[in-house]
Amino acid sequence: MSAPHTPAPQDAPEGDHPPLTASEKSYLPSIVKGIGITLQRFFKPNFTVQYPEVGPYDYAAQDRAIGEVNPRHRGEHILVKDEQGREKCVACLLCMAACPALCIHIEPEPAPWDDRERRPKVFEIDMLRCIYCGYCEEACPCDAIRLTPKLYTPTTSRTERVYDKERLLENNPEAQVPQRPRK
Amino acid sequence: MSDAASEVEAKTTISITIDGDAVEAQPGDNVLQAAMKAGKMIPHYCWHPGLSVAGNCRMCLVFATKAGPPNKPVIACNTQVVEGMEVETKSDRVKAAQEGVMEFLLINHPLDCPVCDQAGECDLQQFSYDYGRETSPFVEEKTQRPRKDLGPLVRFSGNRCIVCTRCVRFCDEVAGSSELSVVNRGEMSWIDTFPGLELDNPLSGCTVDLCPVGALLDRDSIHTTRPWLLRSTNSVCGGCATGCNVNVDTFQDEVKRLTPRENQAVNRWWMCDEGRLSYREAHEARSGVAIDGQEATVLAALERARAILGDLDGGATVAVLGTGFATNEELYLLRHLSSDGPVGLAYRADGPTWTGKDGFTISADKNPNREGARRVFGSSDLAPDDVQSELTAGNVALLIVHDAIPGGAEWSPELVTAAAKAKHRIVISHSPSPFASGADVVFGGLHWTEKDGSFVNGKGRLQRVRAALTESGARVSDVEVLQELAVARGLAPRVLSAAGVFRKLATASPSSFGDATYQRAGDAGVPLPGAEDTVAPEDAHSFYPAGPKSRGHNRANDEQVRGSVHRKSAAGYGTTRGDV
Numbered sequence: 222m223s224a225p226h227t228p229a230p231q232d233a234p235e236g237d238h239p240p241l242t243a244s245e246k247s248y249l250p251s252i253v254k255g256i257g258i259t260l261q262r263f264f265k266p267n268f269t270v271q272y273p274e275v276g277p278y279d280y281a282a283q284d285r286a287i288g289e290v291n292p293r294h295r296g297e298h299i300l301v302k303d304e305q306g307r308e309k310c311v312a313c314l315l316c317m318a319a320c321p322a323l324c325i326h327i328e329p330e331p332a333p334w335d336d337r338e339r340r341p342k343v344f345e346i347d348m349l350r351c352i353y354c355g356y357c358e359e360a361c362p363c364d365a366i367r368l369t370p371k372l373y374t375p376t377t378s379r380t381e382r383v384y385d386k387e388r389l390l391e392n393n394p395e396a397q398v399p400q401r402p403r404k
Numbered sequence: 405m406s407d408a409a410s411e412v413e414a415k416t417t418i419s420i421t422i423d424g425d426a427v428e429a430q431p432g433d434n435v436l437q438a439a440m441k442a443g444k445m446i447p448h449y450c451w452h453p454g455l456s457v458a459g460n461c462r463m464c465l466v467f468a469t470k471a472g473p474p475n476k477p478v479i480a481c482n483t484q485v486v487e488g489m490e491v492e493t494k495s496d497r498v499k500a501a502q503e504g505v506m507e508f509l510l511i512n513h514p515l516d517c518p519v520c521d522q523a524g525e526c527d528l529q530q531f532s533y534d535y536g537r538e539t540s541p542f543v544e545e546k547t548q549r550p551r552k553d554l555g556p557l558v559r560f561s562g563n564r565c566i567v568c569t570r571c572v573r574f575c576d577e578v579a580g581s582s583e584l585s586v587v588n589r590g591e592m593s594w595i596d597t598f599p600g601l602e603l604d605n606p607l608s609g610c611t612v613d614l615c616p617v618g619a620l621l622d623r624d625s626i627h628t629t630r631p632w633l634l635r636s637t638n639s640v641c642g643g644c645a646t647g648c649n650v651n652v653d654t655f656q657d658e659v660k661r662l663t664p665r666e667n668q669a670v671n672r673w674w675m676c677d678e679g680r681l682s683y684r685e686a687h688e689a690r691s692g693v694a695i696d697g698q699e700a701t702v703l704a705a706l707e708r709a710r711a712i713l714g715d716l717d718g719g720a721t722v723a724v725l726g727t728g729f730a731t732n733e734e735l736y737l738l739r740h741l742s743s744d745g746p747v748g749l750a751y752r753a754d755g756p757t758w759t760g761k762d763g764f765t766i767s768a769d770k771n772p773n774r775e776g777a778r779r780v781f782g783s784s785d786l787a788p789d790d791v792q793s794e795l796t797a798g799n800v801a802l803l804i805v806h807d808a809i810p811g812g813a814e815w816s817p818e819l820v821t822a823a824a825k826a827k828h829r830i831v832i833s834h835s836p837s838p839f840a841s842g843a844d845v846v847f848g849g850l851h852w853t854e855k856d857g858s859f860v861n862g863k864g865r866l867q868r869v870r871a872a873l874t875e876s877g878a879r880v881s882d883v884e885v886l887q888e889l890a891v892a893r894g895l896a897p898r899v900l901s902a903a904g905v906f907r908k909l910a911t912a913s914p915s916s917f918g919d920a921t922y923q924r925a926g927d928a929g930v931p932l933p934g935a936e937d938t939v940a941p942e943d944a945h946s947f948y949p950a951g952p953k954s955r956g957h958n959r960a961n962d963e964q965v966r967g968s969v970h971r972k973s974a975a976g977y978g979t980t981r982g983d984v
Contacts, residue, residue, distance in 0.1 A: 339627040
């Protein structure tokens, strides 16, 4: 395949193409042929997935059925809660320091509980900036932040892609976008 | 006295070798001092040049000849240098000794660096990394010691304490208040106040800076940020006429804390608690920009101010009111603008004075630049009476009020009433000002943490103030506004930087400012002609900076990290602009 911008040879003879026939000049056979292909598609199984209403196509399985996301996939973050339902995060800011995309923003505050000194007042992740590298969960000394297989949730605005603490705490990996049952 | 002894006494320096390198030491120096003056680091916790020698942390173990029995390590902090002494600080046996000491220090130290505010500027963390062992054979339970607030500014976290007693010695020897003591014995010893006492001496915050670990933490800024995120600016405290040298530590365009910066001529390694908390005024009620009482943009306000100045007659009387919080540059521009018109200066009322045991003084004069006003105007006692009488007589065409005092100066009500008689009034004010109602133009003035300029402290030392907050939003610097006014009046050809204004000031009054320049003042300040303080800038810094030795190692002063990305909220990320 030649590059599309390769210029035609300067010395190409003008009448290089064979002259068009009358039917070719009318374009009608080609149009009918094209419409035929389109009509055939109406009766074949649908390839398009109505994401995000239904889950993604499983490319790895080369299967038209809707597959599940690999459990090791690094998707959206969650903030893990402890047994008492509080965030495990102690706002040490190590994930913020480790983040190569600088997408984490935390403001610590003294914790109201006796068993720990600090907690995050603000915990925001800009999912648009995030490159899903997982360094934050690697840096975390408390296992408080994890990346789940949950896929990118589409939004209609950019501000919605900045997740705050409440959203990260409630970001349930089980609540994956609905999966269409496998055939 | 024998001949040999008098010969040693006559010698001004003592030659020793440290790790094979010849080092000239001062008589009376200890090995640690001699090494650090020669730029060689010997790790230490309990020793501090401003305090007596305690010798209890044992971290500075070295091997030295002519110091007790051979082949026995000695502590460098309590070993006097002797002519011909050979010191080894990096050999294997020294390393083994340091590793052993680190292991003992860490036995009861919790591994809670992630939640400790000292992490990032912690000497224990740094020296453990540099000199310690990776593992510890200690498997027993660590001791539990209390966590409590020792005073209004200091929180004590017992588990982290290594009982170096720096804080105890500081309270005994510098503050002179002796609230602290070591209680209990052995592994259960910790620092506590004597019963019924609180750690509330005027310098209590310095114990936090002295603490080489995270045992004493600043309650004011506790758990608000991390040291590696802070951007540090060398400046001077605007709390009183002492003019303590400080680092203004900011994050996300907010001052998080002030910490002392060493200056042997001014504050040594210390600063007072009042000054330490004075940064709060930068974030308190501020004056906005207004034209005729209506909120306006800075550009529109400047336009209006230029028009007012441009329409003034050549001989019109311009009266100015200034304060002791203005920098020399602002005061000079006020003088320049008034030409020969009446000048009034206001000051913050005097407060309590205090002198510590080592001579550290908190000045009663709570204005950082009264001496500067004296040098710029020839007198610091220019009461606003002149301005008031001229105003009452209706002679004043333009009144310029420059009120840089946080919270506002205490102007007399009569003066404020008389101000209405001025044909025009331009107000540059840090806080909402009584002169603002009815003023033609009001500018929001800067706090000293936002300013570039210079103060002259009570002892006549010129010191640089540097802008620590860069993004002051809708504000424009006072020096710039005043220069715009001077340009519009035809007094100056163009607007200069603060350094340029200072050059003009120094040229205009050489008897007051001599050959001082910003460059010469640098970080140490420079004594002005006729000053009580005569320490040259070169001599103001010793070999030992204030704060933990590891402070600043991991600072993110990277423009990108602090400036453009780590914003206050998601709305500041930039990706959201024009969205939704």
